[in-house]
Amino acid sequence: MSEADALVVFTPSGKRGRFARGTPLLQAARTLGVDVDSVCGGRAICGRCQVLVMEGDFAKHGVTSTAAHLSPVSEAEQAYAKRRRLNPGHRLSCSSQIQGDLVVDVPSSSQVHRQVVRKALDARPITLDPVTRLHYVEVREPDMHDPSGDLQRLAKALEAEWQLRELTCDLAVLQSLQPVLRKGEWKVTVAVRDARQIIAIWPGFHESIYGLAVDVGSTTIAGHLCDLESGEAVASSGLMNPQIRFGEDLMSRVSYSMMNPGGAAQMTEAVRTALNHLAKDVARQAKVPVTDILEVTLVGNPIMHHLLLGIDPVELGGAPFALATDEAMTIRATEMGLELNPGARVYTLPCIAGHVGADAAGVILSERPDKSAALTLIVDVGTNAEIVLGNEQRLLACSSPTGPAFEGAQISCGQRAAPGAIERVRIDPATLAARFKIIGSELWSDEPGFAESAQRTGVTGICGSGIIEVIAEMYLAGIISRDGVVDGELASRSPRIVPAGRTFSYVLYENPGGTPLQITQNDVRAIQLAKAALYAGVKLLMEHLQAPAVDRIRLAGAFGSHIDVKYAMILGMIPDCDLAQVASAGNAAGSGARIALLDNSSRRTIEGLVRRVEKIETAIEPRFQEHFVGAMGIPNTNDAFPHLEKVVKLPQGKAAAPRAGSRGRRPRG
């Protein structure tokens, strides 16, 4: 380099250097370590290396410019622009030579490690760094004077052009290598995983490969198909977990496995078949062949995780709840019977403990509580609640056996979230009459037009978020006491309170021409048990950290997305906290799967974080029972809710100790 060389400055990196005139821009960028993408290796085929030249007037004048600091638009660029999209004013950096001083902007879309925006508002962007990348190469033809294997010449090309060394090659690729090389006339695109393994090959230039991030829940399976080159989510799909036919909840599935020889294998087969359907569905939506899917990431609770891997979950059905493995696994998709690209790999996020699964790991990866000084509580409510508490110093996790009450099971008029289900409730403290909203209608039940709007679905029951609200509102309206007893004396002043045996029920909806929707004393008890279990788990972790309060709360999962956090706090599901710091985290487990899919380095991150997590087993913590008993009261018998009381006027009055019968009823599964 000399002063006679041209000065080139790349933005946004600010990297700069002097280069001999005639140097291709891409080469200059690489010399300086500027992040510019390229799949085709500078052959003006892929168009990934587009840059915007900010100085000099050549961009405007194109080939006719005389004062150009950059070479005129080349034939290769013109040919590319005819075939594919060359952004206005952009140049292919591989095909443009430096002729004078330049400022060159590398747009985000031309960076290898670009940032992918996540939908959730407060979520950090994902750094795109996929484990598998495409590389286009031209391979030397075989020569009898210097015999060598086709694979070895391919490897030489990958080393010369992409600095990829000591690659292994899948047998399936080797089996198709010779015809593919010849069909592509010695030009091929290969997918290299982790800079170590050749896992797929296509003749000629192959544009895109895809990855599938899947959250395997016990009820639903949700997947997102992402373009591994752009990071973009191109299709999403969800379906019921077909294992439901073997048992509604997790424990009944474990029981099925215990009772039926081959039962675990049946459930493994069912969920893998569902994954194949899911993959076909998203591929069809995105109009790509399913064989372009090269990577899958999976999250799920420990039982789903084990069944997916073909491991009988029987050990997870009883103490000491031993996982077969708590580490992340990378296996071939074919080993799981997945019909994707034959070279596709599956990465399962690590499990944390017997009841805290890869889904919780996904939540941690998505929320990254370890990155903040603020003490963050994350709860993912399902049949088991998975609870993570921590900050940049420590991370704790446990699971708590909430049972299925929050999902509408064990509730007399409960149902899954579906059109017709009550999801919002307000009770007038004077009349004790309720108004509500159902899924499928935008109107409250006391607004004009509700009856018509609800006609299609009817009012069919109450879903999880509705149950939270109705019981919290019953408490605010004085219908139930702090200890959850329905006040029978109110029956004299409101027809809404009706006797039911030795207890009383609250009539939520009269339901003209049908059975009234009532909240029974048992329903209240079921919710009290569930929320007490959740709260006790949280309290246990807080106690381990000696934290009197938490700074932030995130509610993960579908349930967390739908409940009104204020009511969750009034009911005492979660501890007191500034309500502005309480929010839904959406499907954080699924987001974690997507991060692991798009950002290879995040896998090492979550594997490291999971090793750091202090695992608390609620079943053997003597204090759990104490917290559980205290948490039976609404919001809580022992704890104050100062932040909440600034916003909501809570009824006064002490809760009685819960009755013996409630104590220790701890559903598992």
Add this chain to the structure above:
Amino acid sequence: MSEADALVVFTPSGKRGRFARGTPLLQAARTLGVDVDSVCGGRAICGRCQVLVMEGDFAKHGVTSTAAHLSPVSEAEQAYAKRRRLNPGHRLSCSSQIQGDLVVDVPSSSQVHRQVVRKALDARPITLDPVTRLHYVEVREPDMHDPSGDLQRLAKALEAEWQLRELTCDLAVLQSLQPVLRKGEWKVTVAVRDARQIIAIWPGFHESIYGLAVDVGSTTIAGHLCDLESGEAVASSGLMNPQIRFGEDLMSRVSYSMMNPGGAAQMTEAVRTALNHLAKDVARQAKVPVTDILEVTLVGNPIMHHLLLGIDPVELGGAPFALATDEAMTIRATEMGLELNPGARVYTLPCIAGHVGADAAGVILSERPDKSAALTLIVDVGTNAEIVLGNEQRLLACSSPTGPAFEGAQISCGQRAAPGAIERVRIDPATLAARFKIIGSELWSDEPGFAESAQRTGVTGICGSGIIEVIAEMYLAGIISRDGVVDGELASRSPRIVPAGRTFSYVLYENPGGTPLQITQNDVRAIQLAKAALYAGVKLLMEHLQAPAVDRIRLAGAFGSHIDVKYAMILGMIPDCDLAQVASAGNAAGSGARIALLDNSSRRTIEGLVRRVEKIETAIEPRFQEHFVGAMGIPNTNDAFPHLEKVVKLPQGKAAAPRAGSRGRRPRG
């Protein structure tokens, strides 16, 4: 250590050190780096650590000895001796404590890297260093107070007891891990491959694992089952390559693949099925379950190699004869449809070039011409002859298209080596009468009792070694000239010479009551072409090395085992050499597979050697034709055979130039 400590000397290593009284012998051995085997980790279960204590009189007196320099025979040793074989006078070094000065002999059977004796007389012993080893461990039980995966606790035990770190685990092992740990009551034996991968697991102590070394020839498949712990070959088996139904020779199989869509897959399926039969057969012979086979090594020519791996060999059917890969491969046995242990791996030796396969690599590994200053020529005669020439400085290889004449094909009365086939021939120069031996009889045809002895089989034809001898003897007796023409003038003096059209034939056997066995002019020509091709290949390599002569010759393969090297030289198949330095190498390719099976480090050796081999492609070497033409004469038109002439009186006379019709007829396949 102090002078008060006891001095312990281990033989044969001579390693010595002082140890505190009470130190177990095994621990002392390990401290000194003495090679003592142990699978059970010092628990007196495996019996691998047996030693003979040479000094002190305790061994004779056992527990009653008072002057013992070694602790008395322990209960553990007594229990072991009841269950299994404790060699007379031997002790378990894990259970014997040092009490005074000792000389301890570690017998070869107790060494990890023991030497395995090979059958061939001049062959080096194999160093036992199998890629997969058994390790017995006790695993900590799961503990809810400190949750961890079963796999992680197994890994910890393997690290603590065997210093094995960062192991991966096959999915199949993970799937069976939990029941196996519990069945073994937390004591298990695991097979760890290459100190990196857990590939199999058994409850409790598992005694032995096996490996299978297979030479896949185009005609026969031969396999040896070896105990990977002792190195011992425990069973052998051979079967016909079922691909023969798709084509007798290699080229017809490649043609089958070209002509029939799916033809390659059919042949792959056939050979893999045969491997499964072979594995079952040797396992049955050795009375071990086929699931105890954990490692397979394969050698074969390039077409067999490709078909085994499921690669269509079509590219090997024509120039430039490109291999899909010329490197060694390690793949899972399940990927090849082999029904062994689910964790079994297959190692294929590297191919050298399009016509020089993994079988040639096996030959090199078995013969190690690179270890000697003497220039060694190795020829493996099949349909293609594979030729290796070299010494510690250089290694060259080529293949030469001999065609199937040496195997009895293209010979009018030729047949495969089978009972009834003529394998030895002597011709009386005076009478021109032949005497011969057939396979299945120890008698020469002119010895009393031959007729009876031959009655069972009859005299059915002539096999490869017989053809070599009869033509060489015809030359020595003057029946054919140096240029291979049957001398019709002899018909007047012997009824053995009969006219056949415009040429003459030699009646080898009158065959009372059947067709006479004759050697026709065409038969002589076919052998001349075949031997000329072989010799020309050899000559080409010698020329590349500028070597006027070779120091040693090894004839590999079944053919090489049966021919009389003197006749091979008289015929001019091989160049002149001291006959004492010419020998059969037996099934050297198969030996190479066995070495690669038992000695992991030999794999790196052969991979490195193959990279060093200079590959000569006879098809594009202009000098090949010249050498070929010169080699048509018997022994050779251009070259002298001074060593041979010291032993055999060769007829005098110049050979005419071969006729144009013979020139360039070069069978391939």
